[in-house]
Amino acid sequence: MTTYRLNTHSFLTTLAFLSFVLFLLSPSVLADTLIVKKQRLTVKDFQTTLGVVLPEIQIGWEAYGTLNDDKSNAILISHYFLGTSHAAGKYAKSDKHAGYWDAIIGPGKAIDTNKYYVISTDILGNTNVKDPNVFTTGPASINPATNKAYGLSFPVLTILDMVNAEKELITSLGISTLYATAGMSQGALQSLEWASTYPDMVKKVIAVCAIAEADSLVIADLENWAMPIKNDPKWNKGDYYESDEPINGLTNSMQVIVKAVYHGYIFDRRFKNKMINDDAPKKSILNEFKVNEWIAEYAVYRASKADANHILYYIRANQLFRLGNKKTLAEGIAPIKAKLLLLPSKNDALFALYHMKSFYTQLLIQKKDVTYDEIEGPWGHLDGIYAIATKSELIRKFLDD
Amino acid sequence: MTTYRLNTHSFLTTLAFLSFVLFLLSPSVLADTLIVKKQRLTVKDFQTTLGVVLPEIQIGWEAYGTLNDDKSNAILISHYFLGTSHAAGKYAKSDKHAGYWDAIIGPGKAIDTNKYYVISTDILGNTNVKDPNVFTTGPASINPATNKAYGLSFPVLTILDMVNAEKELITSLGISTLYATAGMSQGALQSLEWASTYPDMVKKVIAVCAIAEADSLVIADLENWAMPIKNDPKWNKGDYYESDEPINGLTNSMQVIVKAVYHGYIFDRRFKNKMINDDAPKKSILNEFKVNEWIAEYAVYRASKADANHILYYIRANQLFRLGNKKTLAEGIAPIKAKLLLLPSKNDALFALYHMKSFYTQLLIQKKDVTYDEIEGPWGHLDGIYAIATKSELIRKFLDD
Numbered sequence: 058m059t060t061y062r063l064n065t066h067s068f069l070t071t072l073a074f075l076s077f078v079l080f081l082l083s084p085s086v087l088a089d090t091l092i093v094k095k096q097r098l099t100v101k102d103f104q105t106t107l108g109v110v111l112p113e114i115q116i117g118w119e120a121y122g123t124l125n126d127d128k129s130n131a132i133l134i135s136h137y138f139l140g141t142s143h144a145a146g147k148y149a150k151s152d153k154h155a156g157y158w159d160a161i162i163g164p165g166k167a168i169d170t171n172k173y174y175v176i177s178t179d180i181l182g183n184t185n186v187k188d189p190n191v192f193t194t195g196p197a198s199i200n201p202a203t204n205k206a207y208g209l210s211f212p213v214l215t216i217l218d219m220v221n222a223e224k225e226l227i228t229s230l231g232i233s234t235l236y237a238t239a240g241m242s243q244g245a246l247q248s249l250e251w252a253s254t255y256p257d258m259v260k261k262v263i264a265v266c267a268i269a270e271a272d273s274l275v276i277a278d279l280e281n282w283a284m285p286i287k288n289d290p291k292w293n294k295g296d297y298y299e300s301d302e303p304i305n306g307l308t309n310s311m312q313v314i315v316k317a318v319y320h321g322y323i324f325d326r327r328f329k330n331k332m333i334n335d336d337a338p339k340k341s342i343l344n345e346f347k348v349n350e351w352i353a354e355y356a357v358y359r360a361s362k363a364d365a366n367h368i369l370y371y372i373r374a375n376q377l378f379r380l381g382n383k384k385t386l387a388e389g390i391a392p393i394k395a396k397l398l399l400l401p402s403k404n405d406a407l408f409a410l411y412h413m414k415s416f417y418t419q420l421l422i423q424k425k426d427v428t429y430d431e432i433e434g435p436w437g438h439l440d441g442i443y444a445i446a447t448k449s450e451l452i453r454k455f456l457d458d
Numbered sequence: 459m460t461t462y463r464l465n466t467h468s469f470l471t472t473l474a475f476l477s478f479v480l481f482l483l484s485p486s487v488l489a490d491t492l493i494v495k496k497q498r499l500t501v502k503d504f505q506t507t508l509g510v511v512l513p514e515i516q517i518g519w520e521a522y523g524t525l526n527d528d529k530s531n532a533i534l535i536s537h538y539f540l541g542t543s544h545a546a547g548k549y550a551k552s553d554k555h556a557g558y559w560d561a562i563i564g565p566g567k568a569i570d571t572n573k574y575y576v577i578s579t580d581i582l583g584n585t586n587v588k589d590p591n592v593f594t595t596g597p598a599s600i601n602p603a604t605n606k607a608y609g610l611s612f613p614v615l616t617i618l619d620m621v622n623a624e625k626e627l628i629t630s631l632g633i634s635t636l637y638a639t640a641g642m643s644q645g646a647l648q649s650l651e652w653a654s655t656y657p658d659m660v661k662k663v664i665a666v667c668a669i670a671e672a673d674s675l676v677i678a679d680l681e682n683w684a685m686p687i688k689n690d691p692k693w694n695k696g697d698y699y700e701s702d703e704p705i706n707g708l709t710n711s712m713q714v715i716v717k718a719v720y721h722g723y724i725f726d727r728r729f730k731n732k733m734i735n736d737d738a739p740k741k742s743i744l745n746e747f748k749v750n751e752w753i754a755e756y757a758v759y760r761a762s763k764a765d766a767n768h769i770l771y772y773i774r775a776n777q778l779f780r781l782g783n784k785k786t787l788a789e790g791i792a793p794i795k796a797k798l799l800l801l802p803s804k805n806d807a808l809f810a811l812y813h814m815k816s817f818y819t820q821l822l823i824q825k826k827d828v829t830y831d832e833i834e835g836p837w838g839h840l841d842g843i844y845a846i847a848t849k850s851e852l853i854r855k856f857l858d859d
Contacts, residue, residue: 107740209743273729273749274722274807280750281682281714288686288710294744309689313682321675328674339508339778342610342770343695346777348674349681369743376747377740406675 090155091146091163091170093119097192100225106382109212112201116226117179117192121145121162122170124230131230132168132237132456133223133251134158134177135244137442138371139184139314139359141191144177145170148190158241160446167449168456173236180247181222182214182370185362196295196366206298208366214374216246217254217382223247224255237456238395239263241441242408243371246378252395253381263452265400265432266441268408269416270379270386278317278407279372285309286365295366307365311356314368320404320437324348386416390423397427398455400448402440404433428455491556492547492564492571494520498593501626507783510613513602517627518580518593522546522563523571525631532631533569533638533857534624534652535559535578536645538843539772540585540715540760542592545578546571549591559642561847568850569857574637581648582623583615583771586763597696597767607699609767615775617647618655618783624648625656638857639796640664642842643809644772647779653796654782664853666801666833667842669809670817671780671787679718679808680773686710687766696767708766712757715769721805721838725749787817791824798828799856801849803841805834829856 098116105111119142124131134144136157145162147155161167162175183193196211227235238248238259245267252259268275286292289306297303328348337344345353381389397420401413413429420427430451434444499517506512520543525532535545537558546563548556562568563576584594597612628636639649639660646668653660669676687693690707698704729749738745746754782790798821802814814830821828831852835845 213740213743215740272722273725273747276747277717277720277722277725277749277753280747280753281717284710284713285685285689288689288706305689309685312685316678316682319678321673321678324674324678338774339614339616342614342767342774346674346677346681348678352678352681366743373739373743 090150091121091159092150093121093143093146093148093156095119095142095148095190095192098226098229100222103222103225105212106215106217106221107212111194111212114181114194114222114225115192115198116181116222117142117183117190118226119143119146119177121175121177122173124174124232128230128232129234129236130173131227131232131235132173132175132239133227133235133248134162134175135219135223135238135240135247136177136180137240137242137244138375139363140180140241140244141183141185141188142177142179143190145175157442158445161449161452167446167452168239169453173456176226176230178223178226180219180244182219182367182374184364184367184371186364186367188362195364195370197298197364208298209295211366211370213377214370215382216243216250216374216378219374220247220250220254223251224258227258233258235259237261237263239265240267241265241445242267242438243375245441246375246380249380249397252393252397253389254392256392256394259395261396261398261456263398263400263455264413265445266402266405266408266438267399267416268378268412269389269419271376272412275408276376279376282310282313282317283369283372285313286369289365292365295369297365303365304360307363307368308353308356308360310365310368311359311363312352315352315355315359317407318438320406320435320440322404322435323437326435327351387419387423390419390425393420393423393425395426396455397425398452399427399429400432400441400445400451401429402434402436402438402444403431404435404440405438407438491551492522492560493551494522494544494547494549494557496520496543496549496591496593499627499630501623504623504626506613507616507618507622508613512595512613515582515595515623515626516593516599517582517623518543518584518591519627520544520547520578522576522578523574525575525633529631529633530635530637531574532628532633532636533574533576533640534628534636534649535563535576536620536624536639536641536648537578537581537584538641538643538645539776540764541581541642541645542584542586542589543578543580544591546576558843559846562850562853568847568853569640570854574857577627577631579624579627581620581645583620583768583775585765585768585772587765587768589763596765596771598699598765609699610696612767612771614778615771616783617644617651617775617779620775621648621651621655624652625659628659634659636660638662638664640666641668642666642846643668643839644776646842647776647781650781650798653794653798654790655793657793657795660796662797662799662857664799664801664856665814666846667803667806667809667839668800668817669779669813670790670820672777673813676809677777680777683711683714683718684770684773686714687770690766693766696770698766704766705761708764708769709754709757709761711766711769712760712764713753716753716756716760718808719839721807721836721841723805723836724838727836728752788820788824791820791826794821794824794826796827797856798826799853800828800830801833801842801846801852802830803835803837803839803845804832805836805841806839808839 434440835841
């Protein structure tokens with residue numbers, strides 16, 4: 058496109074190629090496929106941070122590796138906004154895709170399941186309520202008091218609620234200290250929240266593509282995700298479980314979400330040539346550009362797994378986030394004892410780099426033990442998944458030291 | 459919020475204060491209010507670039523200063539996406555606000571109306587069709603062939619069509635060469651397009667917060683602006699002029715647009731404290747954050763002036779933009795003879811800095827006479843308006859040299 062961009066592109070192409078070579082050479086490819094089993098925990102009388110007791114919550118979870126005798130080798134992975142517990146391995150050998158962080162979790166990989174017991178849960182309020190492998194509780198769940206779906210009577214959730222649900226699982230496994238918490242995006246918010254709220258329970262934190270608090274821009278950005286749902290008449294203020302779902306609003310919301318987590322580099326790589334030779338958008342306002350057609354199609358797929366209210370609850374949890382839930386971020390940082398590894402994505406268009414740069418500075422001021430490194434790649438926010446293997450050695454060293 | 463942010467904030471506060479002092483000392487404050495008169499030109503048989511002849515178009519326009527005898531001192535200002543011709547002065551002394559670039563256009567100001575004859579038009583397809591001061595033609599206009607509104611039968615517009623409409627006005631005034639073209643955002647796209655398509659007609663170009671071509675990210679970003687309109691059932695594929703307008707969709711579109719042109723710095727400055735003390739969003743998904751309430755309110759105001767189809771046509775014109783309308787940007791750059799001044803906004807979240815950095819490099823490669831400087835401010839894209847006075851001396855020098 059331009060000299061500047063071509064240089065960036067060729068750098069990124071080289072980077073991608075090198076990553077691929079590294080990937081081929083890595084033990085992951087040589088190892089057998091990790092086969093994992095999805096499990097389920099039911100917790101009674103779960104207290105939410107905003108003051109409501111839920112009679113029961115469901116937590117889907119899976120684990121990789123073996124818990125050692127003194128239960129000191131557990132690493133807890135928290136998933137991103139649209140993710141599930143499926144961080145690594147496959148449920149069956151025939152599965153098309155492995156878990157989203159399979160490049161760094163497994164035998165001999167950066168988060169080495171020969172050493173660590175890696176646990177990953179469906180986060181409380183998980184958006185993919187129509188995925189048969191997901192077990193969660195949220196506004197789409199049946200309220201035992203009424204035998205109807207909660208809808209908006211479900212309490213507003215916070216990132217700390219999600220952490221507390223994970224804590225129930227950890228405790229049920231007899232684990233009192235986590236060797237590490239790690240997560241991507243919303244998952245990273247939880248990984249950090251663990252270290253602030255339960256400083257004696259976490260030794261290390263790996264926060265990928267995180268923010269330490271939602272600023273006004275994040276709050277406004279995320280409202281663009283919510284708006285299509287709220288504007289669908291079928292949403293009906295969240296009360297749609299006995300009628301038609303707001304599937305149009307949900308699909309449009311997914312379009313906004315999908316676009317937000319990608320960077321233009323990857324779109325341009327895929328669609329630029331198609332765009333130049335495409336006369337359809339010149340002919341009528343009704344004709345779409347190829348890139349938008351792709352986003353719309355992918356959004357239909359994502360919407361088929363999800364529930365609209367769950368999306369709204371996750372948006373709100375992110376909007377409300379301030380690490381440690383104090384009046385200032387500085388107060389939320391103060392209790393942290395864990396060693397921290399911050400891995401923002403350089404081209405992140407959702408959680409822009411200034412968030413982690415600023416957080417890093419604040420951590421240094423409070424003399425915390427923190428390492429900061431930027432992930433480079435063409436995907437933007439999703440480089441926290443697709444380019445995470447470029448940080449394998451750093452992650453390995455951070456965990457093993 | 460954080461030390462890093464506080465430093466940025468205090469830097470920006472200082473900058474804003476200095477700008478204000480400069481503003482107070484500038485001749486603009488000392489000078490009388492410039493009173494301007496809105497005028498109207500009707501052009502018959504206007505040929506659009508995509509092949510349709512419009513029987514008639516209306517062009518609202520205004521001018522500041524005096525055209526010299528050899529008609530060599532004209533500067534053409536093109537307005538931004540939601541703008542009008544009203545770039546400077548007031549229509550009446552009692553008007554609350556002056557034109558959007560009044561800080562740099564007027565007697566003794568950077569674009570000095572004692573020297574230059576400054577012309578500004580309502581751009582073809584202007585969005586503010588309900589503003590009584592705006593004269594334009596677009597999908598909301600009556601098609602003389604049917605005596606009904608064009609709707610989507612109106613041809614897709616390009617930035618070059620907008621330039622060609624301006625050219626009709628320039629020609630009608632007997633002007634054959636523009637001393638300069640200048641514009642902000644979509645206006646800057648036009649200012650640049652002038653120099654590529656009519657290289658012998660333009661001596662200098664000032665492009666503020668521009669792009670040189672829409673990449674896939676811009677195309678996808680702008681689709682978020684279009685989606686709320688297209689999803690409003692009342693939009694009815696653009697055919698709503700004899701029924702209810704899609705006012706909800708239009709208002710939601712304005713919410714997305716308003717958010718896109720601001721940066722988090724200014725939102726945080728206005729809303730951070732309110733946010734921290736605001737418990738409403740914790741209580742129910744139905745309660746909004748203050749920043750989103752403000753955006754929603756402002757969107758209602760903007761929607762009251764606008765037409766939904768016009769918004770969609772402007773979105774499409776931006777999505778289709780590639781300077782010079784050749785297969786590559788390099789070919790579009792080649793014909794340019796004008797001296798160029800590129801003024802991107804450092805915190806622009808809409809037209810990110812990489813666009814102008816890359817364009818600057820390409821211009822240098824083709825040995826064009828170009829100056830590049832970044833506007834710093836807290837508003838993001840809108841720093842091209844609100845912080846433009848910080849570049850007054852640079853603009854003055856660029857024009858006078």
